Amino acid sequence: MRVAVVGAGVIGVTAAVAVKEAFPTFEVTVFAEIFTPHTTGDGSAGLWGPFVLADTDPRKIVEWSLLTHKWMKNFWKSGRAAETGVSLLPCYRLSCKSYTKPEWLSVVYGGCELTEKELKRLSKANKTEYTGGVHFVTFTCEPVKLLPYLMKKLESMNGQFVQRKITDLKQLGEEGFDIVINCTGFGSKELVGDKSVSPVRGQVMRVKGPWLLECTLEEGHHGNYVIPNIDSTVLGGTYQEGDYDCSINPSDTKSIKEGCERIYPSIKKCGIISEWAGLRPGRVQVRLESEIMSSLKKKDLVIIHNYGHGGSGVTLCWGCALNVVEILHQQLKIKNLSKL
Ligand SMILES: Cc1cc2nc3c(=O)[nH]c(=O)nc-3n(C[C@H](O)[C@H](O)[C@H](O)COP(=O)(O)OP(=O)(O)OC[C@H]3O[C@@H](n4cnc5c(N)ncnc54)[C@H](O)[C@@H]3O)c2cc1C
Known part of the structure; x- marks a missing residue:
């Protein structure tokens, strides 16, 4: 059986x-077309934190994010944290707009809602x-560490990588592939003509x-964040729907710097x-279906489409x-494709 995965971002790999x-x-x-270190995730x-998922079913978000959390935990616990770029961190996620308790709070460690007293203290300290x-x-x-690790792993299992732009998924069928997994992120807008895919621009700074x-x-209105990584700290950020501009905007730089310093x-x-x-591949919901x-x-x-995250x-x-993998099992059973 020949499988083509289109896309080498964190979803495809x-x-x-x-x-x-x-x-x-x-x-x-x-x-x-593009590999690490130039994909969106890089x-x-x-x-780890569900964000910008529009109308994706919250039960699916919890299911997928829980499995990913456990996978990250395995890397962290088994001595592969440095290679895979995994760290464990305490986090505050604070709302400056209407607030509802996140469904995914049960997935993380020690997840708890802040009390009025804590909110007052943080509002005063963070001047908002x-x-x-x-x-x-x-x-x-x-991803800048995880992707090379996973690519090496796939190569060690005889997986192949080909740098090429795909313009028609059916063409891969002509070339003898039985299954195509479409993980082209924002590229699906053009590749499969999905009009519901739209960019959500994000600008960040590493310090x-x-x-x-x-x-x-x-x-909410600030949208600032500070996320420590192993070799640097990421300061953000912006959330600009429908904006395709991947150049650095000096006024965004100013608001990121001032907001994070606050x-x-x-x-x-x-x-x-x-x-x-970069452009987050926004969509009305994640598309994961055959x-x-x-x-x-x-x-x-x-x-199998897997994009719009x-x-x-x-x-x-x-x-x-x-x-x-689950969809693939179902398809092989329904179509009896394993006999191909
Ligand atoms: C500023 C910013 C901060 C973010 N922070 C986080 C975070 O902290 N946590 C988090 O979970 N997410 C975060 N995200 C979102 C995350 O980066 C994306 O959801 C994720 O990278 C999407 O992965 P992807 O593999 O679908 O797409 P991409 O990484 O964009 O990869 C798409 C792949 O498809 C290929 N491709 C596209 N079209 C074609 C074609 N026609 N032919 C061949 N190849 C094609 C591309 O070359 C590429 O290899 C952030 C995003 C941004 C912009």
Whole structure:
């Protein structure tokens, strides 16, 4: 059985590894235009935390994010934290707008809602007005370290990588592939003509601040966040719907710097390492489902779509990859494709 995974971001590479682990005899090839360290996830801090998921079913968010959390925990506990870029951090997620208790709070360690007293104290300390918030402990899993680790792993299992732009998924059927897994993120807007995919621009800055071992995220009018990584700290951020501009906007730089210094004044002492802007693959909901297409060569070309993870690709990647494997099992059974 020949499987083509299109896309080498955190969604495509995890899907490829999960499929190869589940079906070791299948031939797995990853096609992509862009590889690490230039994918969307590479620019992110890789914090576990559901964000920008529009109308995705909250039960699915909990299911996928829980599986991913356990997967990160395994890396962290088994001595592979440095290689995979996994750290464990205390986090505040604070709301400056209307607040509702997040459904995923049961997934993280020590998740609890903040009391009125704590909110008052934090509002005073951070010079803003919080309406609600939670405190918890969770992982960051940095794609810039995770992706090379997973790619090496896939190669060791005889998986292949091909740098190529795909313009028609059916073409892969003509080339003899039986299954295509579409993990093209924002690229699905063009590749499968999905009009519901839209960019949600995010700009961030990396600074040197090794003492910043606490994460704070503000939701609402500020949208500032501070997320420590292993070699740097990520300061954010912006959330700009429909904005395709990946250049650095100086007024965003100013508001990121001022907002993060308001929360942690010691950031004034941090040197700036780099700045980056990327597009979160926004969609009305994550698309994780199969579709059967026919091409001249393959009457039953199984396509499994896995894209539109918004601001949560890292958070959901492994849970979604396992869901791809589950769909693949179902499809092989329904279509009796294992006999191909
Ligand atoms: C500023 C910012 C901060 C973020 N922070 C976090 C965070 O802390 N935690 C978190 O969980 N998420 C975060 N995210 C979101 C996360 O980065 C994305 O959800 C995730 O990277 C999406 O992964 P992906 O693999 O779907 O897409 P991408 O990483 O964009 O990869 C898409 C892949 O598909 C390929 N491709 C596309 N079209 C084609 C084609 N036609 N032919 C061949 N190849 C194609 C590309 O070349 C690429 O390899 C952040 C995003 C931004 C912008």
